[in-house]
Amino acid sequence: MAAAAPDDTVTALRGRVLLIVGGxxxxxxxxxxxxxxxAAHIDVRCVLTKAGAEFVTPLSxxxxxxxxVHQDLFSLTDEQEMGHIALSRSADLLVVAPATADLLAKMTVGLANDLASTLLLATDTPVLAAPAMNVRMWEHPATRANVATLKAREVEFVGPDEGMMACGEYGFGRLVEPPVLRDAILARLNIASPTSGSAEPHASSTMTCPRTETGSSCDIVPGGTVVRSSVETVDGTTLWKPLLGRHALVTAGPTHEPIDPVRYLGNRSSGLQGYAIAEALAALGARVTLVSGPTNLLAxxxxxxxxxxxxxxxxxAVRDALPADIAVCAAAVADWRVTNAVTSKIKKSADAMPPSLHLVPNPDILAALSAPGPHRPSLVVGFAAETxxxxxxAIAKRKRKGCDWIVANDVSVGTNVMGGTENTVxxxxxxxxxxxxxxTKTxxxxxxARRIARRFGAPALSADGDMN
Known part of the structure; x- marks a missing residue:
């Protein structure tokens, strides 16, 4: 068993992680x-769930x-030396790995029936989750809803990866490899990775690189296309980055068109879909500029x-961001603006008529990006919110605007799309x-993002040629 670290090592610690090990x-x-x-000088304290102890031992x-290793919520020794409340707040980051479907569900509904779930409920420390489960469990609507809820609460995710599972099925649900998870943790702690030399995180949707027909490497895909610039290697693990070297411009959220200092014309867009697209494109290697209207979302x-x-x-802002290889216009830009907006609040009185607003059309950003010219992106994707x-x-809008693709959705009453966490397009x-x-919008x-990568020559991953 490892002895306690000497004092001169303790002073060199670069962060503290509380690691919750699921089953x-x-x-x-x-x-x-x-x-x-x-090895990266991170102090790690482990909480082992009852299910986790079926696979790894506390001694290891x-x-x-x-x-x-902490296991029991009601251990008198642990409660005397370090209570569960103090334990949950003693770290710089809480990491849940493997984050099973059960643990994610407990985190979502706020259960506190064991040490792990109690710690997660009793902390205000940032949380990073690394999911691992059967592909059907990962794709189940309950799990999708739980993940979307946790992301909205600012829980960060890394993975899962796609691949063969212990149960014999293939798909998303594999825990990311330890070096990838290590780098994500170091990035969250603002510590440079020993391998990358950068504190930039590997985004949650990073995938292992699709192999060639011979299964030897990622350099040549079926058909002979060289894709050396589409991968990154971290500790021997090859990561698929098919949009490396591409600049993606994404618009998101609503716009607010002032009437007076306290009133505006706007819409119900939350920006969730556009922000998710920006994150997904960055995860595939693109350099992403996100132009956002007013939202409460973090970058x-x-x-x-x-x-x-x-x-x-x-x-x-869109003009300033050009040139770009990809433009995804997910923003719900207000169609009109008020030309007679005033700088003082319009007062309401019983004997006064409502103010008359003079409206003029706003610029058509999607049509402008789609117009032929030296700065037209190679791929322009618009959104159509229809009732x-x-x-x-949507077909008519694509033809009218001149864009390459349109993503259309139904935003009529009852669909819960604008402001919701799911979408059908x-x-x-x-x-x-x-x-x-x-x-889910994520x-x-x-x-x-994978469909866009395919448009730029990335290999398809599934039998039907789509990367999903």
């Missing part, structure tokens, strides 16, 4: 993660971390955020109409 065969990877973190975790990791308020300001005849209206291209199933963003 699942992937728990065996956590032993390597603890070793990598301690204690030997690698140099600290006793996605690795994305350059430019905040604006009005359509005119968004138009200028009636969604497919027909049609992707309209020159090849026809694709009907996508209902999914998953939709990742699917769209």
């Amino acid at each position: 699942g065969i992937a728990a065996y990877k956590i032993l390597e993660l603890v070793r990598l973190l301690t 975790l204690q030997a690698l971390s140099g600290h006793p 996605p990791a690795g994305v350059t955020l430019r905040r604006v308020e009005t359509a005119l300001e968004m138009e200028q 009636d005849d969604v497919e027909a209206n 049609l992707l309209i291209t020159s090849d026809g109409v694709e009907h996508w199933p209902r999914m 998953d939709l963003a990742l699917r769209l």
